[in-house]
Amino acid sequence: MKINKHIKELNESKLHASNFDFFMASKLTDILISKLTLVFLLSIILNYKQLKNKYLMNCFFRSILFFCFLIGSVGIANSQNLSVELSKNKVVVGGETYFMHLVKEKQTLFSISKAYGVELSLIMRVNRKSDPNVKVGEVLRIPVLKSIALDDPSISEKNNDLFEYYIVKEGDTLYSISQKYGVDIKTIIQNNPGLNTNLVLGSVVRIPKSLQQKKEELHVVVPKPDKKYFYYVIKKGDTEYSISKQFFMKLRKFRKLNPSVKKKTLKIGSWVRIPRYLVPEEYFKIPEVKKDTISDLSNVMDTMMEVKPKPEYLAQNKIRIGLFLPLYLETNDTINQIRTYKDTIPVVLEREPRLIYSKSRNFIRFYQGVLAAIDSIEKEGISVDLHVFDTERSVERVQQIISRITYTDFDYFIGPVYQNTFSPVAKLAQQKGIPIISPLSSQNQELKTNPFVFQLNTSVESVCDKMSDYVCDDFDMKNIIVVHPERYKHLKEYKVVEDVERNLFESGKYWLNDQISYKKISFEEYGLYGIERILCDSCENVIILPINNQPLVENIITNLNVLSQRFAIRLVGFSKWQRFNSLDPELLYHLNFTMFSPYFVDYKSSWVNSFITNYRDKYLCEPNDFSYSGYDICTYFSKGISKFGKDFMEHINDMDRNMLLQSNYYFKRVNAFGGFENNGFHFLNYSRDFKIRHLITEPEKRNEEIDYIQKAFNY
Known part of the structure; x- marks a missing residue:
């Protein structure tokens, strides 16, 4: 270790010395050139009268241009050779x-x-x-x-006219490899004796080349760069736009230099012309080709033959969970004690049957759901060590808990559920790099600044995004109407209106399509008759209510129910309306109510019914939403960590969501420095035939990448 330290210090000293020498040399060069330029200009001024000959004048002016170019090139060289310190963050x-x-x-x-x-x-x-x-x-x-660590140049250079050698990476299957190279699975297995369907990470697979591929490789000859052009070889995923953008060319100029591109699509392995002055110097460097030997190839093939398929293993067999819940255990003990006196001696008796403190009732159900999940997980050979902490709603109590567990290793935290108690635990989680789950809040304050926070309850803004995508998916033959209160632009729900209008007007779809109708109306100002006047008889009326105020929502829905007998109405709203006790569910069916929710329990599922039966037998009560939530959280995160270990956060969306009872997890990072928000939704439709149509929505990965870039530095 000491030797390595001395070597490192020596290398650093050499690096600093070389940087100092380069700095001094560049400064001396600048001074020398500036002095030569000054002398040259003085000589021009003094001999101006003698420069009447046009030829001599041209020579002098060309000399001036040469000196300017020399000074500029030195400046560019200095800037390009500036050392860049690599970031560790x-x-x-x-x-x-x-x-x-x-x-x-x-x-x-x-x-x-x-x-x-x-x-x-x-x-x-x-x-x-x-x-x-x-x-x-x-x-x-x-x-x-990441691929650099797995790719071995000595393997890729062994590709010949008959075979290509591929190193198995994480997530590869025989099917994915066969699709990538256009070779069927049977042919791959025949050319790799001993190869099994369970591919081993880092093993080598020999891929036979097809006849068509051999012909194309023989016919395509890439010219060498000349004085005018560099010849760029088309790679997978390249387009006209991406290549012109890569070399800062205008698309028109690119097509002019490559007229054949207009007539046919870009083929992998073919080439296009790029002006040489637009191409950086590193493109002209010829990579060193290492010598290949038959013995090296045989060693590689022998290694491949010795690889035996291994059964799927777990990265972690033991999971440690910290569960923070406001159980109010002391309060529950107090209310279940009956104090009496017998001959002036106090006697404490236990109340029968026991009472449960109202504020802890749902969190006890949550805890029972976690225990049910642990029972299921341990049957798969995973050991779970659960630590339960009663936080109540006290910051002082949480600080005491933190002081006791500072030096204890946990794989993830669940809770606390309240913001004032969540923040101190979130700071500890960030310091130790532990994922921490906010199970109930939809507006967690730590989400945008702590990269280890997971918010499971989707925010109103994300729900609005999903609603607007649904409404704007197909504008044809729709009469879109926003029914709103008199003042509503300050509400979070107003975002759905902004998103719909952006899709309509900024994209220009509204002006190009005569079949789109969009209106906004204040219910307080115009009432039922005003809405009736703008409804359409010949098309579907999509009515959006950007509010969650219970009295107002119930009033509007009751009035719209009158119009649902005459008009085709589809009401688009929020999942919170389902919990309005005074709202008749029948009205939602009449109005063809459609919504997106992160939670839904399908009681027709055998998986759900099995959970309910086991829960009743063990706890002698009915599970509620908190029970399902506790089960889903513990199951998803425990199995994820056991499968991926410390790399779990990089594979957060690679888990099987069919194991969940009521949730649909799909996590998105809110910004470059923040945590993850659940953007998984259930699509629910209360249809007019009194059936609930349920669909688990799949994430749109194309839009997701754009969304990450847009939110990259929103912190």
Whole structure:
């Protein structure tokens, strides 16, 4: 260890010395050039009268241009050779890991991309940049290239006319490899004796090349770069736009240089012309080709033959959970004690049957759901160590708990449920890198600043996004009506109106399609008859209520029910309305009520009925929403950590959601430095035939990537 330390110090001293030498050399060069330029200009002024000959004048002016170019090239060389210190700070966004690089003085986007070994175009795309300019103090996300660690150059260089050699990476299957190379699974197995369907990470698979692929490789010859052009080889995923963007070309110019692109689509392995002056120097470097030997190939093949399929293993067999709930145990003991006196001696008797303190009732159901999940998990060979802490609603009590568990290792925390008690535990979780789950709150204050927070209850803003996507999915033959109170723009629910109008007007769809109708009306001002006047007889009327105020919602729904007998109405609203006790559920069926909710229990499911039966037998009571929530949280996160270990947060959405009873988990990071919010929804429709249509919505991954980039630095 001491030797390594001395070597490291020696290397650092050499690095500083080389940087100092380069700095002094660049300064001396600047001084020398500036003095030569001054002498040259003075000589021009003194000999101006002798420069009447046009030829001599041209020579002098060309000399001036040469000196200007020389000074500029020295400045560029100095800026490009500036050392870039690599960042050690990382953040995980949507399963992808990024370095967080702080731009310092004299650093350029090209020098940063060169230092990290990441393509300039990729850095620009991740950080939503249209040009390669950066500012001092700007924070950039630099993708961490995971594939470099698994790819062995000695393997990829063994590709020949007959076979390609592929190293198995995480998540690969025989089917995915066969689809990637266009070779059927049977052929792959025949060319890899001993290969099993369970692929081993890091093993080598030999892929036979198809005849068509061999012909294409033989016919396509990429020209060498010349004085005018660089010949870029088309890769998978390349388009005209992406290539022109990568080299900062206009699409028109790209097509003009490559007229054949107009006539046919881009083929992988073919080439296009790029002006040489637009191409960075690293593109012209020829990689060193290592010598290949037959013995090396046989060693690789022997290794492949020795690999035996292993059964699926767990990264962790033991899970430690910290459960923070306001159980009010002391209060429950107090209310169940009856104090009497016998001959002046106090006697304490236990109340029969026992009473349960009202504030702890639902959280006891939650705790029972967690216990039911642990019973199920332990049957699969996973050991669970559960630590339960009674937080009540006291910050002082939570601080005492934290002082006792500071040096205890946990895999994840559930709770606390209240914001004032959640914040201290969240700080401890952030310090120790422990995932912490907010099970009930939809507006957790730690979500935007703590990367380890998981908010399971979806915010109103996210629900509004989903509602607007649903309404705007197909505008044709729809009469969209927003029924609102007199003052509503300050409400969170107003976001659904903003999103719908953005989709309608900013995109131009409203002006191009005559079959779209959009109106807004104040119920307090115009009432039932005003709504009736703007309803359509010949198309569906999609009515949006951007409110959650119970008296107002019930009043509007009651009035709309009168119109539902004459008009085709689809009411779009919020899941909170289901909990309005004074609202007749029959009205929701009449109005074809449609909503998105993160929770739904399908009582027709055998999985749900089995849970209910076991719960009744063990706890002699009925499970409620808190019971289902406790079961889902403990099951999902415990199985995820047991499968992926410390990498669980990078695979948070790779778990099987069919194990859940009422939830639909799909997590999105809210910004580059914040935690995860659940964006998994159940689509529910109370149809006019008195049936509830249920559908588990799938996330739109295409929009998700754009959403991450937009929220990258919202903190």
